[in-house]
Amino acid sequence: MSYPKKTTIGLFDSGVGGLTVLRALIDRIPDVNYLYFGDTARLPYGSKSAETVAHYAVGAIRYLEEQGADLLVIACNTATALAFKEIEAATKFQVIGVVEPGAQAATAASTTRNVVVIGTEATVGSHAYRVALETRGVSAREKACPLLVPLVEEGWVDHPVTEQVAQIYLSDVFGDQSDNADVLLLGCTHYPLLRPLLRRIVPEHIEIVDSAESTAETVAAVVGKAGTRLSQEVGARPLEPHLKFFATDSAEKFIRMGSRFLGLPVKDVTHVGLKE
Template identity: 55%
Template sequence: MKIGVFDSGVGGLTVLRALLPRMPSAEYIYLGDTARLPYGSKSQATIARYATTSAQFLAARGAEFLVIACNTASALALDDIRQAVSVPVVGVIETGADAARRSSSTADVMVIATDATVASHAYSSACRERGLHAIEKACPLLVPLVEEGWIDHPVTREVLEIYLSELMQDTARQGMNPDTLVLGCTHYPLLREQIERAVPSSISVIDSAEATAEGVAARLGVKTPAGDTGAVCRFYATDSVEKFRRLGSRFLGQPVLHVELVDLGG
């Protein structure tokens, strides 16, 4: 099985990192559209154009299953992507909402994400379809802090405490009783330990990368890993190959040694 994984940058490597132990015999093709990020500042039509050309690139290289490891593209372009390619497509938002449904007993959930993802209300919509009430919180400072490598830095811990305190206050004002927090950005799994320490122990934290990997394995009928046979991974980026290699190694948790530069147009 060849699995294509797409993101506008390196964040989607946390999804690939979660996929590897679940399907170690697969071949993975990862594309980071680094020349055209951030997607969140673009129009929906532009995001759809970027995302569909990226998906077609992966399909043309033999991907038999696509994972859209980009919250913005999953929120605003998933239908366009599915129309543009003939292979199955899974996005991170639907799998995150599925995991929240399995986790929550109160049906009240919280979501932290980027400005663009929150503005799309995609998580709220996906949660509502599953009988959940979701409250979303934009946390724009977290992505640059993660990319700076400040995972366990005092500044990052303080920023997290402020965001999460504000979120808990918002839920109290709405009379909600949340028991689940969804990490609605693929950068945030790197902060999971800090986030779990910053919220009450009664709240389950849903790692969107892990949830997506579980969802893909379920779709493909993989019940238990066959053992580490050394998955083959190919990496492509549309710009900043050296930066992709440096940051990507941190996100993947292992060295990213070779990244091929590709041009997908404007």
């Protein structure tokens, strides 16, 4: 597949969590167009069934295509884990999810070939990460942490309650050191905001890997391969990413929450009405 000079990358997530992936992308490829679709009227996906998530995800991908996206990034672990095949089947463009890059990065980081994966109930229930890791000869233990997303959304990213909840979840998986896991893979796009807190409570020898970073690297490689990274323009003028956002719930709320996740001001947000 060849990309036009100015690729338009369409990112999709249930809400604002995928903005951590967008941020990692902007840092690597500042000079393409980005469209970001947050299905905030129907979030969270993490507690929903595969059928429902696939249905929402395919609709969002079609919308991004209509808006001009020619490379699609599923910046949502639950949607990638539950609906990647359905999404791929629904589009002619290349689709990159977060699971394969995350599994790749965890594999590279693990010496003991033992990884712990945390994510939503749906992501963990799908065992998508375990399968992706086992394919690479790495064993995985998975742990659902349903309360971490609401705690991040409440803004309690460095709160004693969040620390206590994370400790309860992680003592289950790190209490028994018999299998020598040396990597913790953050299998949810909300979790990078908890990285400093998790670093404090996870044993020192455990490396923390997040799929936002590794997904951005994969996308950069794909775009770069087609010769469209306009890095020759660097130096001529500061590169300004072209960002456009779509949200199914209120635009105002997306702006408020989104800026925290993106670490940049979120401005151009269009509300997308749902027919049903």
